[in-house]
Amino acid sequence: MYxxxxxxxxxxxxxxxxxxxxxxLPCVVLAKIETTNPGNSVKDRxxxxxxxxxxxxxxxxxxxxxxxxxxxxxxMGLAIVGVIKGYxxxxxxxxxxSKEKVDALKAVGAEVIVCPTDVDPKDPRSYYSVSKRLxxxxxxxxxxxxxxxxxxxxxxxESTGPEIxxxxxxxVTHFVVGVGxxxxxxxxxxxxxxxxxxxxxxxxxxxxxIFKKMHETGEFDEKEIYPYITEGIGEDILPENVNFDxxxxxxxxxxxxxxxxxxxxxxxxxxxxGNSAGSAVKGILQCAHMLKPTDVVVVLFHDHASRxxxxxxxxxxxxxxxxxxxxxxxxxxMISAHRHLPMLTVHDTxxxxxxxxxxxxxxISQLPVMSADGEYVGSVSDHHLLSQLxxxxxxxxxxxxxxxxxxxxxxATSASIDQVSSLINKxxxxxxxxxxxxxxxxxxxxxxxxALSS
Numbered sequence: 001m002y003x004x005x006x007x008x009x010x011x012x013x014x015x016x017x018x019x020x021x022x023x024x025l026p027c028v029v030l031a032k033i034e035t036t037n038p039g040n041s042v043k044d045r046x047x048x049x050x051x052x053x054x055x056x057x058x059x060x061x062x063x064x065x066x067x068x069x070x071x072x073x074x075x076m077g078l079a080i081v082g083v084i085k086g087y088x089x090x091x092x093x094x095x096x097x098s099k100e101k102v103d104a105l106k107a108v109g110a111e112v113i114v115c116p117t118d119v120d121p122k123d124p125r126s127y128y129s130v131s132k133r134l135x136x137x138x139x140x141x142x143x144x145x146x147x148x149x150x151x152x153x154x155x156x157x158e159s160t161g162p163e164i165x166x167x168x169x170x171x172v173t174h175f176v177v178g179v180g181x182x183x184x185x186x187x188x189x190x191x192x193x194x195x196x197x198x199x200x201x202x203x204x205x206x207x208x209x210i211f212k213k214m215h216e217t218g219e220f221d222e223k224e225i226y227p228y229i230t231e232g233i234g235e236d237i238l239p240e241n242v243n244f245d246x247x248x249x250x251x252x253x254x255x256x257x258x259x260x261x262x263x264x265x266x267x268x269x270x271x272x273x274g275n276s277a278g279s280a281v282k283g284i285l286q287c288a289h290m291l292k293p294t295d296v297v298v299v300l301f302h303d304h305a306s307r308x309x310x311x312x313x314x315x316x317x318x319x320x321x322x323x324x325x326x327x328x329x330x331x332x333x334m335i336s337a338h339r340h341l342p343m344l345t346v347h348d349t350x351x352x353x354x355x356x357x358x359x360x361x362x363x364i365s366q367l368p369v370m371s372a373d374g375e376y377v378g379s380v381s382d383h384h385l386l387s388q389l390x391x392x393x394x395x396x397x398x399x400x401x402x403x404x405x406x407x408x409x410x411x412a413t414s415a416s417i418d419q420v421s422s423l424i425n426k427x428x429x430x431x432x433x434x435x436x437x438x439x440x441x442x443x444x445x446x447x448x449x450x451a452l453s454s
Contacts, residue, residue: 378404
């Protein structure tokens with residue numbers, strides 16, 4: 001059996017039990033893994049449905065241009081459909097979206113326009129305004145408008161909802177998902193509640209978004225709106241696809257928690273998924289008091305971790321924003337700033353003057369000494385060499401082996417900062433760090449001082 005084109009592979013995604021990340025919960029939690037769609041996200045489903053419906057009623061004509069404002073995933077789904085069906089694609093996104101998302105859209109031939117995030121939706125510079133304007137101005141263009149396009153929610157009513165019902169044999173009690181356009185929770189929720197009105201649908205929101213308060217009070221509170229980092233969920237507008245009647249509860253999750261749980265899913269479940277997945281799992285954990293042992297919770301994982309490598313999975317990016325502890329704890333943490341640099345060494349057969357010149361040239365105070373067979377056999381320091389040369393200037397032409405001191409101690413990358421600290425003293429100014437690959441790095445007293453004072 002084979003598929004006639006890549007569009008036929010959309011849907012029928014797996015349902016996988018979560019284990020370690022939710023071990024504190026009393027119930028079963030199953031993840032609907034949407035990363036197996038060809039565009040690596042749930043948005044492929046509604047992208048295809050919106051195009052098919054637009055073709056059917058004449059809004060999208062042969063040779064036309066698809067225009068949409070997107071955080072990246074809907075654009076990817078539309079772009080893939082465009083490739084197969086012969087449409088040009090122009091997407092408008094915001095500057096808060098990851099570089100990987102923009103690069104992925106360009107990879108499938110789309111034109112991408114980046115707009116500022118921190119502007120009012122009605123501002124002519126906003127990605128909502130720009131995408132709508134382009135849809136109006138470009139000849140033979142169709143502005144998709146996923147936020148208000150009813151085909152968005154219908155796609156999930158027709159495919160995602162039935163899949164979840166069948167995969168759980170009708171035992172699903174809760175459906176949990178991040179809410180952005182609202183199409184997924186509204187479409188799936190409608191289907192599941194038609195099957196069983198007692199099924200609970202929980203939306204995951206983020207701080208800086210209007211959904212939770214509006215759901216609970218009916219008030220569109222602009223004071224709730226402020227910039228946030230979490231991608232793909234939350235809004236500063238109310239999309240027509242958000243059907244509050246299908247949503248029983250909204251749970252807000254912080255940027256930090258969403259990012260950290262995104263990383264935990266990779267490291268503890270082997271699931272390389274996106275920002276909203278981390279937020280969704282953390283949201284379920286925050287609602288543990290609302291769950292019982294007989295519950296079967298299905299949480300939808302929107303997209304793939306490859307969209308976020310430069311953000312959630314970049315330690316430096318996380319530390320800069322205070323989401324990871326920047327204080328070094330191990331030798332590996334301490335070498336991170338210079339692990340890409342080659343380590344300077346001298347050979348035991350080199351002249352003493354050559355060692356001294358090397359230290360002077362690079363502004364360093366010590367060097368490991370290596371033998372011809374690559375072993376670390378000793379060390380030299382500028383203080384020790386200078387004292388020896390003052391006593392006997394002729395030593396400058398002697399071999400390093402004649403004046404070297406004992407080799408620096410060597411530790412593994414897992415060595416704690418306390419272990420490294422105990423090895424560095426007046427007589428021993430440095431420690432060698434050996435990675436599993438065999439690569440050797442050096443940590444000096446200055447690295448230690450920097451770590452302890454950070």
